[in-house]
Amino acid sequence: MNASLFFAIALMSSISFAAVKLPLAKLKMPPGFHISVFAEVPNARSIAQSPDGRIFVGTRTGDKVYMIENGKVSVFAEGLKEPNGVAVKDGKLYVAEIPRILEFNLPRKITRPQKPLRALPQTFPSDEHHGWKFIRFGPDGQLYVPVGANCNICETGTDYGRIYRIDVNGKSKEMVAQGVRNTVGFDWDPQTKDLWFTDNGRDMLGDDMPPDEVNHLTKVGEHFGYPYCHGKNLKDPEFGKKDCAQFTPPVVELRAHVAALGMRFYTGSMFPPEYRNGIILAEHGSWNRTQPQGYRLTFVKLKDGKPIKVEGFIEGWLQGDEAWGRPVDVEVLKDGSLLVSDDKAGVIYRVTYKGK
Numbered sequence: 001m002n003a004s005l006f007f008a009i010a011l012m013s014s015i016s017f018a019a020v021k022l023p024l025a026k027l028k029m030p031p032g033f034h035i036s037v038f039a040e041v042p043n044a045r046s047i048a049q050s051p052d053g054r055i056f057v058g059t060r061t062g063d064k065v066y067m068i069e070n071g072k073v074s075v076f077a078e079g080l081k082e083p084n085g086v087a088v089k090d091g092k093l094y095v096a097e098i099p100r101i102l103e104f105n106l107p108r109k110i111t112r113p114q115k116p117l118r119a120l121p122q123t124f125p126s127d128e129h130h131g132w133k134f135i136r137f138g139p140d141g142q143l144y145v146p147v148g149a150n151c152n153i154c155e156t157g158t159d160y161g162r163i164y165r166i167d168v169n170g171k172s173k174e175m176v177a178q179g180v181r182n183t184v185g186f187d188w189d190p191q192t193k194d195l196w197f198t199d200n201g202r203d204m205l206g207d208d209m210p211p212d213e214v215n216h217l218t219k220v221g222e223h224f225g226y227p228y229c230h231g232k233n234l235k236d237p238e239f240g241k242k243d244c245a246q247f248t249p250p251v252v253e254l255r256a257h258v259a260a261l262g263m264r265f266y267t268g269s270m271f272p273p274e275y276r277n278g279i280i281l282a283e284h285g286s287w288n289r290t291q292p293q294g295y296r297l298t299f300v301k302l303k304d305g306k307p308i309k310v311e312g313f314i315e316g317w318l319q320g321d322e323a324w325g326r327p328v329d330v331e332v333l334k335d336g337s338l339l340v341s342d343d344k345a346g347v348i349y350r351v352t353y354k355g356k
Contacts, residue, residue, distance in 0.1 A: 022037065022324070022325070022347065023324060024036070024037070026316040026319060026324075027314055027315070027316040027317070028314070028315050028316050029313065029314045029315075029351075031356045032272075032353050032354055032355050032356040033271075033314075033352070034352050034353070034354060035314065035340075035350070035351050036349065036350055036352075037347050037348070037350075038068070038339060038347070038349060038350040039055075039068045039073050039347065039348045040073065040346060040347050040348075041057045041059075041066045041068070041341070041346060041347065041348055042059070042062060042064075042346045043059040043061050043062045043343045044057050044059070044066075044328065044342060044343055044346060044347060044348055045058045045059055045060050045328050045329060045341055046058040046084055046085050046086050046135075046262065046341070047086070047262075047329045047330070047331040047339055048086040048088050048093070048136075048331070049088065049331060049333065050088045051088075052108075054067055054068065054069045055067070055069075055339065055348070056068075056076060056086045056088065056093055057086065057341060057348065058083050058084045058085055058086040058095065058096070059082075059083060059084070059343075060082050060084045060343065061082075061343075062083075063078055063079055063081070063082075063083070064076075064077065064078045064080065065077045065078075065083050065086060065093075067110065068348070074110070075113050076093070076104075076110065076114055077102075077104060077113050077114050077115075077116070078113050080095065080097055080102070081098055081099075082097060082098055082128075082131070082132045083095045083096065083097055084096060084132035084133055084134065085132075085133040085134045085135035085136075085145075086135070087135045087136050087137050087143060088106070088137075089137050089141075089143075089168070092105060092106060092117075092168075093105075093106050094120075094135060094143060094168065096132075096133035096134075096145065097133075098124070098125075098126055098127070098128060098131040098132060098133070099123055099124050099125065099131075100119045100120065100122075100123055100124065101119065101120040101122065101135065101143070101145065101166075101168075102116040102118075102119055102120075103116060103117045103118050103119075103120060103168065104116050104117060120166065120168060121171050122166045122171065122172075124147050124164075125147060125159050127150040127160075129148075129149075129150045129151060130148025130149055130150060130181075130182040131147075131148065131150070132184070133146060133147075133184075134146065134184045134185055134186065134261075134262065134329075136186060136187070138165065138188055138195065139188055139193045140165070142165040142166060142167060143166050143167075143168050144163060144176070144195070145164045145165070145166060146162070146163045146164070146180065146182075146183045146184075146197075147159065147160050147161070147162050147163075148160065148180075148181065148182035148183070149161045149181050149182060149226065149227070152202055152203050152204060153202045153203075153204075153227050153238060153239065154227060155227060161178060161179060161180050161226055161227075162175050162177060162180060163175070163176050163177040163178075163183065163186070163197065164176065174220070175220075175221065176195070176217065176220050176221070177195070177215075177217050177221070177222055177223075177224065178221065178222070178223050178224070179222075179223040179225045179226045179228075179247060179248075180215075180224050181199055181200055181201065181202060181226040181227070182200045183197045183198055183199050183200075183215075184200070184261040184262065185197065185198045185260070185261045185262035185263045185281065185329065186198070186263065187263055187264045188265070189305065190265050190267050190277055191277065191305075192305060194217060194218060195216075196214060196215065196216050196217070196263070196265075196279065197214075197215050197217070197263070198212065198214055198215075198260035198261060198262075198263050199212065199213040199214075199215055199224065199226075199250070200212055200259055200260065201213065201256060201257070202227070202236070203257070203288050204288075205237070206256075207256065207257075207289050207290050207291070208256050209230070209234065209256055210230030210231050210234050210256060211230070211231045211234075211250070211255065211256055212253075212254040212255065212256065212257070212258050212259065212260045212283075213250035213252065213254065213260070214250055214251055214254065214260070214263070214279065214281070214300060215248070215250050215251065216251045216305075217248075218248075222248045223247050224247060224250070225247035225248070225249070227239040228240055228241065228242040228244070228247070229247050231249070231250060231253050232244075232249040232250060232253060233249070251306070251307055252300055252307050252310055254283070254298070254310070255293055255294070256286075256289070256293075257286035257287075257288060257289045257293065258283040258284075258285065258286060258293055258294030259283060259284035259285055259286065259287075259294055260281055260282070260283055260298075261281075261282045261283075261284045261327075261328050261329060262281065262282045262327075262329030262330050262341070263279055263280065263282070263330065264279070264280055264281075264330050264331060264332055265277055265278070265279055266278055266279070266280050266332060266338070267332055268332050268333070268335070268336025268337070268338075269336045270335060270336025270352065270353050271336060271353045272353065274301065275299065275301075277302060278301045278302055279300040279302065280297055280298070280299055280300075280313060280338065281297070281298050282297055282298075282329060282330055282341075283295060283296050283297070283298055283327065284326050284327065284328055285317070285318065285323055285326050291321070292318055292321055292323065293318070294318070295315075295317040295323045295325070295326060296312050296313070296314060296315040296316075296317065296318070296327070297312070297313040297314040297315075297327055297330070297340065298310065298311070298312060298313055299311055299312075299313040314327075314340075314351070317342075317344075323344065324344070324345065325342045325344050325347075326342060326343055326344040326345075327340050327341065327342055328341045328342065328343050329341045336353075337350050337351060337352045337353075338350070338351040339351075
């Protein structure tokens with residue numbers, strides 16, 4: 001059997017040849033939890049699920065969106081430009097390229113890669129720096145789309161460092177948050193319906209500054225400080241010309257350079273009660289720190305809408321100074337288990353709880 005044929009066969013399996021070789025035993029988690037490989041998906045990034053249980057996975061360095069159905073992986077669409085973000089609504093799949101959002105039909109039976117129905121009329125900058133997008137539908141039925149800063153640190157003007165919401169059935173495009181350097185993950189509090197999002201701190205301020213962030217939007221138009229202030233009150237040495245008190249501080253300061261990406265409120269019933277309505281987020285891992293950190297899942301426990309505990313949930317993708325995996329996104333399935341994407345190992349994991 002030639003190598004290309006072997007890979008094609010392996011890609012259709014939920015447990016592939018490459019995935020079996022992953023050192024899952026090195027992953028440490030609380031007692032009673034178990035992690036396994038759900039599917040092999042090259043460059044797996046953002047995850048979305050349809051009401052019928054199909055899973056869609058975007059990619060960043062690739063050009064494909066994948067579909068997982070009944071344990072089989074197939075190419076849903078190809079020839080796309082950094083299709084990192086995926087979201088499902090009303091029988092359609094929405095895929096975020098850098099400058100635009102594509103709309104696809106979701107027929108019940110898919111036997112070949114699909115072509116988009118259209119590009120939405122709302123457009124975005126074409127800059128590749130922080131240009132890839134995480135997208136998600138909010139409780140209001142609108143599609144939320146971030147535009148990262150097109151630099152490490154700069155005054156971005158009005159087109160960058162923002163989160164927008166758009167009407168996929170119309171032409172509206174409204175800015176809901178600003179002063180956001182680069183968010184690649186957000187979700188809504190299941191109780192208050194408020195938007196919460198991760199944000200990556202700037203680079204080149206040393207190993208331990210500034211923190212990555214978890215932010216909480218309480219009103220449309222809030223400014224979260226970039227590029228003037230980082231974390232709760234750290235003025236930028238180049239652009240810190242404004243009082244940090246005028247900006248909305250993060251609700252959680254994470255460790256520096258951990259690259260916090262996808263996050264979800266855990267709304268399932270499989271995990272122990274302490275996880276209910278808390279946040280599980282993916283730390284993709286540092287690239288510019290003397291001693292690497294991140295490369296884990298983090299749990300944020302909340303009480304009355306306020307963080308009371310931040311701790312590692314699953315760790316071990318980083319071994320010494322070398323990482324064999326990098327978690328990107330998380331998604332809660334209907335049975336309460338958790339999917340986790342890993343763009344380095346090229347897999348989707350499934351996390352379950354079976355009791356202590």
